[in-house]
Amino acid sequence: xxxxxxxxxxxxxxxxxxxxxxxxxxxxxxxxxxxxxxxxxxxxxxxxxxxxxxxxxxxxxxxxxxxxxxxxxxxxxxxxxxxxxxxxxxxx
Amino acid sequence: xxxxxxxxxxxxxxxxxxxxxxxxxxxxxxxxxxxxxxxxxxxxxxxxxxxxxxxxxxxxxxxxxxxxxxxxxxxxxxxxxxxxxxxxxxxxxxxxxxxxxxxxxxxxxxxxxxxxxxxxxxxxxxxxxxxxxxxxxxxxxxxxxxxxxxxxxxxxxxxxxxxxxxxxxxxxxxxxxxxxxxxxxxxxxxxxxxxxxxxx
Numbered sequence: 001x002x003x004x005x006x007x008x009x010x011x012x013x014x015x016x017x018x019x020x021x022x023x024x025x026x027x028x029x030x031x032x033x034x035x036x037x038x039x040x041x042x043x044x045x046x047x048x049x050x051x052x053x054x055x056x057x058x059x060x061x062x063x064x065x066x067x068x069x070x071x072x073x074x075x076x077x078x079x080x081x082x083x084x085x086x087x088x089x090x091x092x
Numbered sequence: 093x094x095x096x097x098x099x100x101x102x103x104x105x106x107x108x109x110x111x112x113x114x115x116x117x118x119x120x121x122x123x124x125x126x127x128x129x130x131x132x133x134x135x136x137x138x139x140x141x142x143x144x145x146x147x148x149x150x151x152x153x154x155x156x157x158x159x160x161x162x163x164x165x166x167x168x169x170x171x172x173x174x175x176x177x178x179x180x181x182x183x184x185x186x187x188x189x190x191x192x193x194x195x196x197x198x199x200x201x202x203x204x205x206x207x208x209x210x211x212x213x214x215x216x217x218x219x220x221x222x223x224x225x226x227x228x229x230x231x232x233x234x235x236x237x238x239x240x241x242x243x244x245x246x247x248x249x250x251x252x253x254x255x256x257x258x259x260x261x262x263x264x265x266x267x268x269x270x271x272x273x274x275x276x277x278x279x280x281x282x283x284x285x286x287x288x289x290x291x292x
Binding site: 013061076 | 103128135220223
């Protein structure tokens with residue numbers, strides 16, 4: 001995990017050094033890599049027999065918990081976001 | 093919208109390839125996805141460093157955003173406690189243990205299998221994979237409904253690696269430091285919270 005973050009900082013450093021040049025195709029490359037990774041994640045999920053077999057029964061339960069958790073944390077994050085932005089407007 | 097559909101398409105195609113074994117498994121025995129992730133993070137880094145406004149945006153970041161991990165943990169745990177009312181066969185602490193994975197499915201499912209058995213372990217695996225997938229696919233919608241912090245809070249423990257690229261895309265590059273900090277804190281809390289809810 002720290003390797004991955006280290007590599008990102010390497011990229012930030014190099015990007016900063018090259019900030020006066022055009023770097024064409026970066027956004028395109030990011031998009032392609034995101035597609036590739038999602039494809040690979042799909043393969044990993046599809047190859048896991050335990051996951052595929054238990055999808056109909058335990059899957060529903062798991063999905064309900066996941067959706068609830070995402071909504072619960074989004075609700076609090078939304079309140080924080082409103083708070084932060086109200087402060088910003090008062091400052092300006 | 094079109095972007096999300098393409099992403100869902102690639103994911104579905106991957107699942108089909110996995111189920112029907114269209115792709116020989118030696119293809120995946122290597123660390124292909126790890127190298128792809130490294131390449132992705134490098135590119136994200138490049139685009140952040142290359143943007144002249146990034147440094148300036150960091151300076152104007154509100155220190156209150158450091159509270160975001162707390163929002164994620166409290167929001168997740170209370171929602172997990174509430175949803176346990178729907179399932180008569182699960183206790184509140186079971187659901188809270190599953191929720192405490194925060195998308196970190198490998199670690200949390202191993203822990204929960206160890207303490208509570210394979211069935212709840214499988215629920216934890218599926219639920220936390222679902223959380224990562226919801227974040228990856230739903231990030232644009234989450235931003236529209238709940239503001240720019242939503243994909244970060246939704247990503248849970250994964251916001252400093254796997255979901256970071258999608259977060260910089262949808263929430264904005266200026267929040268990258270919030271995302272890293274959030275991922276670090278939430279990730280750190282996973283083993284403690286999971287163990288705690290499994291043992292009470």
